[in-house]
Amino acid sequence: MGKKDATLPETQTTQSLTALIEGLLVDEHILPAQRGLARNVGDLSDFFNRLKKPLPTSGKEHLYMSDPDLRAAYLAYFFPVNCVKTFLLLRRIASEGFLPPMSPTTPKTSTPPTTTATPWRILDFGCGPGSAALGAAFYLESHLNPHSAVAELYLVDQSATVLETAVRLLERSDLPLQIHAASRIPQEMDFDLILAFNVLNENTVEESQRIFTLLKNRLSPTGRLLVAEPALRETARRLIELRDQLLTDPDVALLWPCCHCANCQGILAENDWCHGTEVWERPDWIAQIDREIGSKKERLNYAALLYATKDSAGTASASGTNITSDTTWRVVSDPIIERGKRLLYLCGGPTGERIRATALERHLSEKNRDFFAARRYDLLRIEGTLEKKGDGFRLSPETTATLMRS
Structure with missing residues (x-):
């Protein structure tokens, strides 16, 4: 060469x-x-x-x-x-x-x-x-x-x-x-x-x-x-x-x-x-x-x-990004796009739980925009309300989602 x-x-x-x-x-x-x-x-x-x-x-x-x-x-x-x-x-x-x-x-x-x-x-x-x-x-x-x-x-x-x-x-x-x-x-x-x-x-x-x-x-x-x-x-x-x-x-x-x-x-x-x-x-x-x-x-x-x-x-x-925080989650799935909403499986919290998190497209805001951009293995810090919905949780327009990168 x-x-x-x-x-x-x-x-x-x-x-x-x-x-x-x-x-x-x-x-x-x-x-x-x-x-x-x-x-x-x-x-x-x-x-x-x-x-x-x-x-x-x-x-x-x-x-x-x-x-x-x-x-x-x-x-x-x-x-x-x-x-x-x-x-x-x-x-x-x-x-x-x-x-x-x-x-x-x-x-x-x-x-x-x-x-x-x-x-x-x-x-x-x-x-x-x-x-x-x-x-x-x-x-x-x-x-x-x-x-x-x-x-x-x-x-x-x-x-x-x-x-x-x-x-x-x-x-x-x-x-x-x-x-x-x-x-x-x-x-x-x-x-x-x-x-x-x-x-x-x-x-x-x-x-x-x-x-x-x-x-x-x-x-x-x-x-x-x-x-x-x-x-x-x-x-x-x-x-x-x-x-x-x-x-x-x-x-x-x-x-x-x-x-x-x-x-x-x-x-x-x-x-x-x-x-x-x-x-x-x-x-x-x-x-x-x-x-x-x-x-x-x-x-x-x-x-x-x-x-x-x-x-x-x-x-x-x-x-680093302090990933032991109970507000920080690893995305462990590909994004799942359903009618009018986006779904991610997240892993984290003090007990290492896996949760099903969704956000409605009509709830897209400056605060939660990173949730809609996240991909598998990204780190997400989520602060604010995670509303219990069925077997998962839902972000509100006021929930803050931040991709964690230095």
């Missing part, structure tokens, strides 16, 4: 990220798409969505990363999807105030700084080909001075094949990274951000708990641990069950997305689960693959949890 300007635009977009990824895939001779690529993507999608038995493995190697055709399919489709998902997820979390401050805080300029910023130290555990690492590095690059390293990036995976791929892709990204790769986490080192994406669902419950303990013990005093899993019913419910078990953990606190510290009511019914979603503009090659396999990857879904050490959790709540 040709060398690009070291300073990316101040406003990062998914389009600029997908353009970067497209260049990497051209260098890998994966794009333009070859015959049979979409069919292989469809086969991988069926495996990942549990529609077929799990893909076979050989020791430490996932065979789909060793097979040239399946590897190309994974990199062409799932790599960009997971990379952009990481970028958008971090952007959402940061907009609500739950990432620690980064140094320096001054805007980017063309003039070299008088002091060098201390780069973040990031661990991507079970990194695969580096999609989460690239998404995180791309996000952080927009918040740090361009003359300093974005991050000391530590890639950990048991597969030598995927580690080699991850290092090559990240080096070719031209982001100013310090890249380290290994099969184990370096000894006696802590991290400002730990990513564990699509890792726990590949292990037993007991092994998942062991991995979580391993990772939480490597957090820096102000570090964050972001765990994300596929938004399938089975994998999301397993993550929520782990969340409930960790409520009494003496070392870490759950920062995001939950507005409460009670057991999750989202898995009380057998077919229920909770997940977030982000909308993106698909690049042309993803849209073409979608057309060929009958998919529509216009939304990027995830089940995710963000943790911090107990000592730093109070600071995060103070600088």
